Amino acid sequence: MEPDRCVVEAVGGPAxxxxxxxxxxxxxxxTPAGRFWMYQFVADDEWGNYQALVKVDELGQDLRPRFxxxxxxxxxxxxxCATGQVFSDVTCECSEQLRLAMERIQRSGQGVVVHCRAQDGRGMGTAFKLGTLWMQSDWGLDTVGAAVALAGSQHIDRRTYGGMIAVLQYLGVRQSQPITVATNNPDKIAAFISNGFSEVKxxxxxxxxxRHTGRHLRAKAEHLGHLGLGARS
Known part of the structure:
Protein backbone atom coordinates (compact mmCIF):
# COMPACT_ATOMS: atom_id res chain seq x y z
CA MET A 1 0.00 0.00 0.00
CA GLU A 2 1.48 3.29 -1.10
CA PRO A 3 1.56 6.19 1.39
CA ASP A 4 -0.89 8.97 0.57
CA ARG A 5 0.16 12.55 1.35
CA CYS A 6 -1.87 15.74 1.49
CA VAL A 7 -1.55 19.26 2.89
CA VAL A 8 -4.39 20.52 5.09
CA GLU A 9 -4.97 23.99 6.53
CA ALA A 10 -6.04 23.90 10.18
CA VAL A 11 -6.20 26.37 13.06
CA GLY A 12 -4.13 24.99 15.92
CA GLY A 13 -1.47 23.53 13.67
CA PRO A 14 2.11 24.72 13.07
CA ALA A 15 2.95 28.34 12.33
CA THR A 31 -13.11 -5.03 18.38
CA PRO A 32 -15.54 -5.85 21.21
CA ALA A 33 -17.46 -2.75 20.12
CA GLY A 34 -17.66 -3.85 16.48
CA ARG A 35 -15.79 -3.63 13.18
CA PHE A 36 -13.85 -0.48 12.32
CA TRP A 37 -11.23 0.75 9.88
CA MET A 38 -7.98 1.98 11.44
CA TYR A 39 -5.76 4.58 9.77
CA GLN A 40 -2.21 5.52 10.72
CA PHE A 41 -0.89 9.02 9.91
CA VAL A 42 2.41 10.83 10.16
CA ALA A 43 2.18 14.63 10.49
CA ASP A 44 4.69 17.46 10.40
CA ASP A 45 3.20 19.15 13.47
CA GLU A 46 4.39 19.03 17.08
CA TRP A 47 2.66 15.73 17.82
CA GLY A 48 3.95 13.72 14.88
CA ASN A 49 1.62 10.73 14.73
CA TYR A 50 -2.12 10.18 14.74
CA GLN A 51 -4.43 7.20 14.48
CA ALA A 52 -8.04 7.23 13.38
CA LEU A 53 -10.66 4.60 14.06
CA VAL A 54 -13.47 4.91 11.51
CA LYS A 55 -16.93 3.38 11.41
CA VAL A 56 -18.43 3.59 7.93
CA ASP A 57 -20.32 1.33 5.55
CA GLU A 58 -17.83 1.60 2.71
CA LEU A 59 -14.50 3.00 1.59
CA GLY A 60 -13.86 4.61 -1.76
CA GLN A 61 -11.22 3.47 -4.22
CA ASP A 62 -8.90 6.02 -2.61
CA LEU A 63 -9.39 4.15 0.71
CA ARG A 64 -11.13 7.14 2.26
CA PRO A 65 -14.47 6.64 4.04
CA ARG A 66 -17.75 7.57 2.42
CA PHE A 67 -19.79 9.23 5.16
CA CYS A 81 -3.08 7.68 28.08
CA ALA A 82 -0.46 4.96 28.43
CA THR A 83 -1.19 4.41 32.12
CA GLY A 84 -4.93 3.95 31.73
CA GLN A 85 -5.54 2.81 28.15
CA VAL A 86 -2.53 0.48 27.93
CA PHE A 87 -1.83 -0.63 31.50
CA SER A 88 -5.33 -0.29 33.03
CA ASP A 89 -4.50 2.15 35.83
CA VAL A 90 -7.72 2.62 37.79
CA THR A 91 -7.08 6.22 38.90
CA CYS A 92 -8.33 7.68 35.60
CA GLU A 93 -11.30 6.98 33.34
CA CYS A 94 -9.57 7.37 29.95
CA SER A 95 -9.91 3.71 28.95
CA GLU A 96 -13.60 3.65 29.83
CA GLN A 97 -14.26 6.87 27.91
CA LEU A 98 -12.62 5.48 24.78
CA ARG A 99 -14.56 2.24 25.01
CA LEU A 100 -17.85 4.10 25.51
CA ALA A 101 -17.13 6.36 22.53
CA MET A 102 -16.45 3.33 20.32
CA GLU A 103 -19.68 1.68 21.43
CA ARG A 104 -21.69 4.81 20.68
CA ILE A 105 -20.06 5.23 17.27
CA GLN A 106 -20.85 1.61 16.45
CA ARG A 107 -24.50 2.14 17.35
CA SER A 108 -24.74 5.37 15.38
CA GLY A 109 -23.49 3.67 12.21
CA GLN A 110 -20.78 6.19 11.35
CA GLY A 111 -18.14 8.10 13.25
CA VAL A 112 -14.45 8.63 13.97
CA VAL A 113 -12.09 8.44 16.92
CA VAL A 114 -8.89 10.42 16.31
CA HIS A 115 -6.18 9.39 18.78
CA CYS A 116 -2.91 11.18 19.51
CA ARG A 117 -0.60 9.09 21.67
CA ALA A 118 1.88 11.96 22.14
CA GLN A 119 -0.73 14.04 23.98
CA ASP A 120 -0.50 11.88 27.09
CA GLY A 121 -0.58 13.88 30.31
CA ARG A 122 -2.53 16.75 28.64
CA GLY A 123 0.35 17.09 26.21
CA MET A 124 2.99 17.28 28.96
CA GLY A 125 4.13 13.72 28.26
CA THR A 126 4.01 10.33 29.95
CA ALA A 127 7.10 10.97 32.10
CA PHE A 128 5.52 14.16 33.44
CA LYS A 129 2.28 12.35 34.19
CA LEU A 130 4.09 9.61 36.07
CA GLY A 131 5.58 12.29 38.30
CA THR A 132 2.15 13.70 39.02
CA LEU A 133 0.82 10.24 39.87
CA TRP A 134 3.60 9.84 42.42
CA MET A 135 2.78 13.22 43.94
CA GLN A 136 -0.91 12.33 44.09
CA SER A 137 -0.13 9.04 45.79
CA ASP A 138 2.42 10.28 48.33
CA TRP A 139 1.46 13.91 48.89
CA GLY A 140 -2.32 13.68 48.62
CA LEU A 141 -2.56 16.21 45.78
CA ASP A 142 -5.24 16.00 43.11
CA THR A 143 -4.40 15.76 39.40
CA VAL A 144 -4.41 19.53 38.87
CA GLY A 145 -2.49 20.40 42.02
CA ALA A 146 0.17 17.81 41.24
CA ALA A 147 0.55 19.04 37.66
CA VAL A 148 0.87 22.68 38.74
CA ALA A 149 3.43 21.77 41.40
CA LEU A 150 5.54 19.71 39.00
CA ALA A 151 5.32 22.20 36.13
CA GLY A 152 5.93 25.21 38.36
CA SER A 153 3.22 26.94 36.34
CA GLN A 154 -0.53 27.10 35.86
CA HIS A 155 0.00 26.11 32.22
CA ILE A 156 -0.55 22.37 32.51
CA ASP A 157 -2.38 21.59 29.25
CA ARG A 158 -0.24 21.89 26.11
CA ARG A 159 -2.59 20.10 23.74
CA THR A 160 -3.56 21.55 20.39
CA TYR A 161 -6.13 20.00 18.11
CA GLY A 162 -5.27 21.26 14.64
CA GLY A 163 -3.68 17.95 13.69
CA MET A 164 -6.77 16.02 14.72
CA ILE A 165 -8.96 18.36 12.69
CA ALA A 166 -6.60 17.86 9.74
CA VAL A 167 -7.03 14.08 10.04
CA LEU A 168 -10.80 14.49 9.90
CA GLN A 169 -10.48 16.70 6.83
CA TYR A 170 -8.25 14.11 5.15
CA LEU A 171 -10.96 11.53 5.85
CA GLY A 172 -13.46 13.69 4.00
CA VAL A 173 -15.22 15.36 6.93
CA ARG A 174 -16.30 18.73 5.56
CA GLN A 175 -16.98 21.88 7.54
CA SER A 176 -20.65 21.64 6.55
CA GLN A 177 -20.97 18.12 8.01
CA PRO A 178 -23.08 18.05 11.20
CA ILE A 179 -20.70 17.01 13.98
CA THR A 180 -21.43 15.61 17.44
CA VAL A 181 -18.32 15.60 19.63
CA ALA A 182 -18.19 13.00 22.40
CA THR A 183 -16.38 15.01 25.07
CA ASN A 184 -16.69 16.93 28.30
CA ASN A 185 -13.85 19.25 27.28
CA PRO A 186 -15.01 22.64 25.93
CA ASP A 187 -11.60 23.21 24.30
CA LYS A 188 -12.35 20.41 21.85
CA ILE A 189 -15.63 22.01 20.85
CA ALA A 190 -13.77 25.30 20.34
CA ALA A 191 -11.31 23.53 18.01
CA PHE A 192 -14.12 22.66 15.60
CA ILE A 193 -15.65 26.13 15.74
CA SER A 194 -12.32 27.88 15.13
CA ASN A 195 -11.81 25.64 12.09
CA GLY A 196 -15.07 26.72 10.50
CA PHE A 197 -17.38 23.81 11.32
CA SER A 198 -20.86 25.26 11.21
CA GLU A 199 -22.94 22.67 13.08
CA VAL A 200 -21.25 21.30 16.20
CA LYS A 201 -22.94 19.67 19.18
CA ARG A 211 -13.28 5.58 45.01
CA HIS A 212 -10.15 5.85 42.87
CA THR A 213 -11.37 8.51 40.40
CA GLY A 214 -13.67 10.76 42.43
CA ARG A 215 -10.99 13.28 43.45
CA HIS A 216 -9.56 13.23 39.91
CA LEU A 217 -12.93 14.07 38.33
CA ARG A 218 -13.78 16.77 40.85
CA ALA A 219 -10.46 18.51 40.23
CA LYS A 220 -10.98 18.57 36.47
CA ALA A 221 -14.48 19.97 36.87
CA GLU A 222 -13.55 22.61 39.46
CA HIS A 223 -10.18 23.77 38.15
CA LEU A 224 -10.15 23.03 34.41
CA GLY A 225 -13.74 23.89 33.50
CA HIS A 226 -14.69 20.44 32.33
CA LEU A 227 -18.38 19.78 31.84
CA GLY A 228 -20.71 16.97 32.75
CA LEU A 229 -20.81 15.83 36.38
CA GLY A 230 -17.09 16.33 36.83
CA ALA A 231 -15.99 13.98 34.04
CA ARG A 232 -13.88 15.09 31.16
CA SER A 233 -11.88 13.64 28.32
Whole structure:
Protein backbone atom coordinates (compact mmCIF):
# COMPACT_ATOMS: atom_id res chain seq x y z
CA MET A 1 0.00 0.00 0.00
CA GLU A 2 1.48 3.29 -1.10
CA PRO A 3 1.56 6.19 1.39
CA ASP A 4 -0.89 8.97 0.57
CA ARG A 5 0.16 12.55 1.35
CA CYS A 6 -1.87 15.74 1.49
CA VAL A 7 -1.55 19.26 2.89
CA VAL A 8 -4.39 20.52 5.09
CA GLU A 9 -4.97 23.99 6.53
CA ALA A 10 -6.04 23.90 10.18
CA VAL A 11 -6.20 26.37 13.06
CA GLY A 12 -4.13 24.99 15.92
CA GLY A 13 -1.47 23.53 13.67
CA PRO A 14 2.11 24.72 13.07
CA ALA A 15 2.95 28.34 12.33
CA UNK A 16 1.37 29.17 8.99
CA UNK A 17 -1.56 26.88 9.66
CA UNK A 18 -0.71 24.11 7.18
CA UNK A 19 -0.18 20.49 8.21
CA UNK A 20 1.26 17.85 5.90
CA UNK A 21 -0.37 14.49 6.63
CA UNK A 22 0.84 11.19 5.25
CA UNK A 23 -1.44 8.18 5.53
CA UNK A 24 0.98 5.30 6.02
CA UNK A 25 -1.45 2.49 6.76
CA UNK A 26 -5.09 1.41 6.79
CA UNK A 27 -6.73 -1.85 7.75
CA UNK A 28 -9.79 -3.44 9.40
CA UNK A 29 -10.13 -4.01 13.15
CA UNK A 30 -12.61 -6.33 14.84
CA THR A 31 -13.11 -5.03 18.38
CA PRO A 32 -15.54 -5.85 21.21
CA ALA A 33 -17.46 -2.75 20.12
CA GLY A 34 -17.66 -3.85 16.48
CA ARG A 35 -15.79 -3.63 13.18
CA PHE A 36 -13.85 -0.48 12.32
CA TRP A 37 -11.23 0.75 9.88
CA MET A 38 -7.98 1.98 11.44
CA TYR A 39 -5.76 4.58 9.77
CA GLN A 40 -2.21 5.52 10.72
CA PHE A 41 -0.89 9.02 9.91
CA VAL A 42 2.41 10.83 10.16
CA ALA A 43 2.18 14.63 10.49
CA ASP A 44 4.69 17.46 10.40
CA ASP A 45 3.20 19.15 13.47
CA GLU A 46 4.39 19.03 17.08
CA TRP A 47 2.66 15.73 17.82
CA GLY A 48 3.95 13.72 14.88
CA ASN A 49 1.62 10.73 14.73
CA TYR A 50 -2.12 10.18 14.74
CA GLN A 51 -4.43 7.20 14.48
CA ALA A 52 -8.04 7.23 13.38
CA LEU A 53 -10.66 4.60 14.06
CA VAL A 54 -13.47 4.91 11.51
CA LYS A 55 -16.93 3.38 11.41
CA VAL A 56 -18.43 3.59 7.93
CA ASP A 57 -20.32 1.33 5.55
CA GLU A 58 -17.83 1.60 2.71
CA LEU A 59 -14.50 3.00 1.59
CA GLY A 60 -13.86 4.61 -1.76
CA GLN A 61 -11.22 3.47 -4.22
CA ASP A 62 -8.90 6.02 -2.61
CA LEU A 63 -9.39 4.15 0.71
CA ARG A 64 -11.13 7.14 2.26
CA PRO A 65 -14.47 6.64 4.04
CA ARG A 66 -17.75 7.57 2.42
CA PHE A 67 -19.79 9.23 5.16
CA UNK A 68 -23.48 10.09 4.83
CA UNK A 69 -23.26 13.88 4.53
CA UNK A 70 -26.62 14.93 5.91
CA UNK A 71 -26.41 12.76 9.04
CA UNK A 72 -24.55 13.82 12.18
CA UNK A 73 -21.09 12.31 12.50
CA UNK A 74 -20.09 11.23 16.02
CA UNK A 75 -16.46 12.17 16.67
CA UNK A 76 -14.07 11.73 19.57
CA UNK A 77 -10.74 13.56 19.84
CA UNK A 78 -8.80 11.20 22.09
CA UNK A 79 -5.54 12.06 23.84
CA UNK A 80 -3.09 9.28 24.64
CA CYS A 81 -3.08 7.68 28.08
CA ALA A 82 -0.46 4.96 28.43
CA THR A 83 -1.19 4.41 32.12
CA GLY A 84 -4.93 3.95 31.73
CA GLN A 85 -5.54 2.81 28.15
CA VAL A 86 -2.53 0.48 27.93
CA PHE A 87 -1.83 -0.63 31.50
CA SER A 88 -5.33 -0.29 33.03
CA ASP A 89 -4.50 2.15 35.83
CA VAL A 90 -7.72 2.62 37.79
CA THR A 91 -7.08 6.22 38.90
CA CYS A 92 -8.33 7.68 35.60
CA GLU A 93 -11.30 6.98 33.34
CA CYS A 94 -9.57 7.37 29.95
CA SER A 95 -9.91 3.71 28.95
CA GLU A 96 -13.60 3.65 29.83
CA GLN A 97 -14.26 6.87 27.91
CA LEU A 98 -12.62 5.48 24.78
CA ARG A 99 -14.56 2.24 25.01
CA LEU A 100 -17.85 4.10 25.51
CA ALA A 101 -17.13 6.36 22.53
CA MET A 102 -16.45 3.33 20.32
CA GLU A 103 -19.68 1.68 21.43
CA ARG A 104 -21.69 4.81 20.68
CA ILE A 105 -20.06 5.23 17.27
CA GLN A 106 -20.85 1.61 16.45
CA ARG A 107 -24.50 2.14 17.35
CA SER A 108 -24.74 5.37 15.38
CA GLY A 109 -23.49 3.67 12.21
CA GLN A 110 -20.78 6.19 11.35
CA GLY A 111 -18.14 8.10 13.25
CA VAL A 112 -14.45 8.63 13.97
CA VAL A 113 -12.09 8.44 16.92
CA VAL A 114 -8.89 10.42 16.31
CA HIS A 115 -6.18 9.39 18.78
CA CYS A 116 -2.91 11.18 19.51
CA ARG A 117 -0.60 9.09 21.67
CA ALA A 118 1.88 11.96 22.14
CA GLN A 119 -0.73 14.04 23.98
CA ASP A 120 -0.50 11.88 27.09
CA GLY A 121 -0.58 13.88 30.31
CA ARG A 122 -2.53 16.75 28.64
CA GLY A 123 0.35 17.09 26.21
CA MET A 124 2.99 17.28 28.96
CA GLY A 125 4.13 13.72 28.26
CA THR A 126 4.01 10.33 29.95
CA ALA A 127 7.10 10.97 32.10
CA PHE A 128 5.52 14.16 33.44
CA LYS A 129 2.28 12.35 34.19
CA LEU A 130 4.09 9.61 36.07
CA GLY A 131 5.58 12.29 38.30
CA THR A 132 2.15 13.70 39.02
CA LEU A 133 0.82 10.24 39.87
CA TRP A 134 3.60 9.84 42.42
CA MET A 135 2.78 13.22 43.94
CA GLN A 136 -0.91 12.33 44.09
CA SER A 137 -0.13 9.04 45.79
CA ASP A 138 2.42 10.28 48.33
CA TRP A 139 1.46 13.91 48.89
CA GLY A 140 -2.32 13.68 48.62
CA LEU A 141 -2.56 16.21 45.78
CA ASP A 142 -5.24 16.00 43.11
CA THR A 143 -4.40 15.76 39.40
CA VAL A 144 -4.41 19.53 38.87
CA GLY A 145 -2.49 20.40 42.02
CA ALA A 146 0.17 17.81 41.24
CA ALA A 147 0.55 19.04 37.66
CA VAL A 148 0.87 22.68 38.74
CA ALA A 149 3.43 21.77 41.40
CA LEU A 150 5.54 19.71 39.00
CA ALA A 151 5.32 22.20 36.13
CA GLY A 152 5.93 25.21 38.36
CA SER A 153 3.22 26.94 36.34
CA GLN A 154 -0.53 27.10 35.86
CA HIS A 155 0.00 26.11 32.22
CA ILE A 156 -0.55 22.37 32.51
CA ASP A 157 -2.38 21.59 29.25
CA ARG A 158 -0.24 21.89 26.11
CA ARG A 159 -2.59 20.10 23.74
CA THR A 160 -3.56 21.55 20.39
CA TYR A 161 -6.13 20.00 18.11
CA GLY A 162 -5.27 21.26 14.64
CA GLY A 163 -3.68 17.95 13.69
CA MET A 164 -6.77 16.02 14.72
CA ILE A 165 -8.96 18.36 12.69
CA ALA A 166 -6.60 17.86 9.74
CA VAL A 167 -7.03 14.08 10.04
CA LEU A 168 -10.80 14.49 9.90
CA GLN A 169 -10.48 16.70 6.83
CA TYR A 170 -8.25 14.11 5.15
CA LEU A 171 -10.96 11.53 5.85
CA GLY A 172 -13.46 13.69 4.00
CA VAL A 173 -15.22 15.36 6.93
CA ARG A 174 -16.30 18.73 5.56
CA GLN A 175 -16.98 21.88 7.54
CA SER A 176 -20.65 21.64 6.55
CA GLN A 177 -20.97 18.12 8.01
CA PRO A 178 -23.08 18.05 11.20
CA ILE A 179 -20.70 17.01 13.98
CA THR A 180 -21.43 15.61 17.44
CA VAL A 181 -18.32 15.60 19.63
CA ALA A 182 -18.19 13.00 22.40
CA THR A 183 -16.38 15.01 25.07
CA ASN A 184 -16.69 16.93 28.30
CA ASN A 185 -13.85 19.25 27.28
CA PRO A 186 -15.01 22.64 25.93
CA ASP A 187 -11.60 23.21 24.30
CA LYS A 188 -12.35 20.41 21.85
CA ILE A 189 -15.63 22.01 20.85
CA ALA A 190 -13.77 25.30 20.34
CA ALA A 191 -11.31 23.53 18.01
CA PHE A 192 -14.12 22.66 15.60
CA ILE A 193 -15.65 26.13 15.74
CA SER A 194 -12.32 27.88 15.13
CA ASN A 195 -11.81 25.64 12.09
CA GLY A 196 -15.07 26.72 10.50
CA PHE A 197 -17.38 23.81 11.32
CA SER A 198 -20.86 25.26 11.21
CA GLU A 199 -22.94 22.67 13.08
CA VAL A 200 -21.25 21.30 16.20
CA LYS A 201 -22.94 19.67 19.18
CA UNK A 202 -21.48 18.20 22.34
CA UNK A 203 -22.36 14.80 23.76
CA UNK A 204 -21.31 14.12 27.34
CA UNK A 205 -19.17 11.06 27.87
CA UNK A 206 -19.48 10.61 31.61
CA UNK A 207 -18.02 7.66 33.50
CA UNK A 208 -19.31 7.28 37.03
CA UNK A 209 -16.85 8.16 39.76
CA UNK A 210 -15.22 5.39 41.76
CA ARG A 211 -13.28 5.58 45.01
CA HIS A 212 -10.15 5.85 42.87
CA THR A 213 -11.37 8.51 40.40
CA GLY A 214 -13.67 10.76 42.43
CA ARG A 215 -10.99 13.28 43.45
CA HIS A 216 -9.56 13.23 39.91
CA LEU A 217 -12.93 14.07 38.33
CA ARG A 218 -13.78 16.77 40.85
CA ALA A 219 -10.46 18.51 40.23
CA LYS A 220 -10.98 18.57 36.47
CA ALA A 221 -14.48 19.97 36.87
CA GLU A 222 -13.55 22.61 39.46
CA HIS A 223 -10.18 23.77 38.15
CA LEU A 224 -10.15 23.03 34.41
CA GLY A 225 -13.74 23.89 33.50
CA HIS A 226 -14.69 20.44 32.33
CA LEU A 227 -18.38 19.78 31.84
CA GLY A 228 -20.71 16.97 32.75
CA LEU A 229 -20.81 15.83 36.38
CA GLY A 230 -17.09 16.33 36.83
CA ALA A 231 -15.99 13.98 34.04
CA ARG A 232 -13.88 15.09 31.16
CA SER A 233 -11.88 13.64 28.32
Missing amino acids: GGFITLTRVGVGPLL VRDESLLVRLDSG RQEIVIGAT
